[in-house]
Amino acid sequence: MPPTLSSFIPALVLFAPALLWVVGLTPAGLANSRPRLMARMNIGAAWLAFASALAAALAQLFDTAHSWTLFSLPLPGDIGAFSIGTYVNSVTVIMLLLVSFVGAIVSRYARNYLDGDPNQGRFHKWLTLTLASILTLIVSGNLLMFSLAWIATSLCLHQLLMFYRERPTAVLSAHKKFIASRIGDASLLSAIFLIGSTLHTLEFDEIFARMAALEGTLPAGLQAASLLIVVSAALKSAQFPLHGWLIQVMEAPTPVSALLHAGIVNAGAFLVIRMSPIMSHSGTAMALLAIIGLVTLTLASLVMLTQTSIKVSLAWSTTAQMGFMLLECGLGLYSLAMLHLVAHSLYKAHSFLASGSGVDAFRAPVIRYESKGFQFGQLTLALSIAGAMTLGVGAAFGVTWQQQPALIAAGTIVAIAVSQLMLQAATLLGNAAALLRALGLSAVVSIAYFILHALFDHALHGSVLPLRDAASSFQSVLVPLTIAAFVGLLLMQQFIKAARSDLRDRLYLHLYNGLYIDVYITRLLQRVWPAPLQSAQSQGA
Incomplete structure (x- = not known):
């Protein structure tokens, strides 16, 4: 990567939280006296932060990690130094894009939601500071800077949680x-x-x-x-x-x-x-x-x-x-x-x-059906199909139980959930064609699951350190335990949804x-x- 571009990426990722910090440091009294202006400044800063994150992601393109230090202060005890800087790798740009996008959407939504509230300006001030803190946390290149942003995120969020102090x-x-x-x-x-x-x-x-x-x-x-x-x-x-x-x-x-x-x-x-x-x-x-x-x-x-x-x-x-x-x-x-x-x-x-729309949808007329109780045969069929499907799809992607048992277990969990939902839908429709469509959709979801995992695995290559041999021995116990727990969870969910009984009502x-x-x-x-x-x-x- 050219040197100019390497130095451009840290500036981009640091710009995202810096702009939000500037807006968020507006005094609360001034923010409440001009609430609409404060809301527009919050929204504008949030969208500029997202644009900065997007530009940094395009420049990074999941390349090697880059670190940049603006200021450094040695600490006593030979534990290192406190520095203000950035550390940019694939994890950084993914999180920066995600949080800045969600923050911009939430800020825009909050403008209408809080419109007319006497403390609307104060709300947007603390919302901006909370976003600035979490973005600083993401881009931090120093552990102590990371911890300070971690604490600041919590303290700023506390002001939002206490918004209705009464x-x-x-x-x-x-x-x-x-x-x-x-x-x-x-x-x-x-x-x-x-x-x-x-x-x-x-x-x-x-x-x-x-x-x-x-x-x-x-x-x-x-x-x-x-x-x-x-x-x-x-x-x-x-x-x-x-x-x-x-x-x-x-x-x-x-x-x-x-x-x-x-x-x-x-x-x-x-x-x-x-x-x-x-x-x-x-x-x-x-x-x-x-x-x-x-x-x-x-x-x-x-x-x-x-x-x-x-x-x-x-x-x-x-x-x-x-x-x-x-x-x-x-x-x-x-x-x-x-x-x-x-x-x-x-x-x-x-x-x-x-x-709010969810409440309206819940009130809308729906097709009611009577529960047929606990369907052990349907559940057994779902589990069998899910297990076979996951092993087959995993094998096609080169994933085997011997090499990556945890990944096979995670895929099985997803396949169990989707198969169960699809089989329930097919049961309501009551025909073989619906059952085949349900199973086909379950297969598509399983394939998409492994494809997305492969894409993220490629994107994060070099940004995370895989488990070492010394840390993998516990998987022989945890992986079967995880599968058993999810199967038990599925059984419990079916029991809760089944016909009423005293045990079920107490539970x-x-x-x-x-x-x-x-x-x-x-x-x-x-x-x-x-x-x-x-x-x-x-x-x-």
């Missing part, structure tokens, strides 16, 4: 998020200190080069750092058992929910993918990450089926998808996790912004309440930080 539930959920985030921040900063103490650098490019050349076992400091990264990622992505805050922040304005679920909550998976050169060496950390993700997605997928509020159901869906994403990371499927991240962000942003009630896990967390929080509900009650009195 609502007790909004305050309580924001405080839950605040505490979980501070624990995650402490874990990340501790991990950064351990990494700097061991490798004597905080620059991403130098860390990745040294980890790629590492032979033998992982040093104890980096082993502990990888476990702390798992804790930080799990808390950021609302994983079990501290997942309740994500469900309750629905009191915030809808644009906040869209940005949170489509962008910020994905930061946990982004952290793991970004730190893959260290994570891939630690079998213990990867196993812990996979187990946390598997437990979370199992719980959230079942609870989601019982919810009656569209936004709450979407929130449980996000928790489940984040669990699935971290499970993919834990199994070493970084390319698949990145594909999942992009698809989920676009889908969830649309789902939240269109949630439905407990799942509707999230198995009361968040109730105990809330009680504990009220002992530690009881102010929100007390202040709300006094205001009501």
Whole structure:
């Protein structure tokens, strides 16, 4: 790549958050006095950030990584230096494009949504600062700069979650998020200190080069750092058992929910993918990450089926998808996790912004049919076809169980879901032609799944470090466990949808309440930080 273009890319990626920082630093009083101007400035800066990200992606074209440092300050203790700069690789440009695009759409939607609100200008100010923080996080070339952007994202988001301070539930959920985030921040900063103490650098490019050349076992400091990264990622992505805050922040304005679920909550998976050169060496950390993700997605997928509020159901869906994403990371499927991240962000942003239309669609007349109860034969057929189809399609792409069992397992999960849905549709139509069409569509989805994975795997080549042999031994246990968990989840879902029984009704009630896990967390929080509900009650009195 020509030297001029190499220096042009860092300037482009740094321009995206820099412009948003300039707009977001507008004083709150001035923003509220000129709300329409503040909204236009927010939207304009967001679209310019997306244009900058698009230009950087075209210039990068998934080429080699580029790092650029604007300012550097050595730190004591030989742990490296704090620097302001960028690190650009395929992961950077994909995330930059995704978040800047979602941010621009949400900003445009928020202009109409908040129109007439007395604090509209303040909302756009904090929305701009939140976008600036997450984009800074993405382009950071230094671990300490990364951590500061990580903390700033949480603090700016907190102002958006507290937008309606008169609502007790909004305050309580924001405080839950605040505490979980501070624990995650402490874990990340501790991990950064351990990494700097061991490798004597905080620059991403130098860390990745040294980890790629590492032979033998992982040093104890980096082993502990990888476990702390798992804790930080799990808390950021609302994983079990501290997942309740994500469900309750629905009191915030809808644009906040869209940005949170489509962008910020994905930061946990982004952290793991970004730190893959260290994570891939630690079998213990990867196993812990996979187990946390598997437990979370199992719980959230079942609870989601019982919810009656569209936004709450979407929130449980996000928790489940984040669990699935971290499970993919834990199994070493970084390319698949990145594909999942992009698809989920676009889908969830649309789902939240269109949630009002979803209510109208739910009220519309639909064709009703009576459930035929638990259909074990249909389920067995779906599982058999899905397994055979995935193995066949995977073999055509050169993927075998011996070489990539985790990828085969992920493909089987997708095929099971699609086959089951298609077979249900075919059963309703009740003819062989519909069944063949359903199976054909399932095959198309399976093929597309492996094609997209191959494309993302090619795009991320050199930007992530695959699992090393020392970290792959746990897959012989986790992969079958993952498949068994999804089969069990499918059986439970069928049981919940089947004809009523006392056992089913009791299970439905407990799942509707999230198995009361968040109730105990809330009680504990009220002992530690009881102010929100007390202040709300006094205001009501």
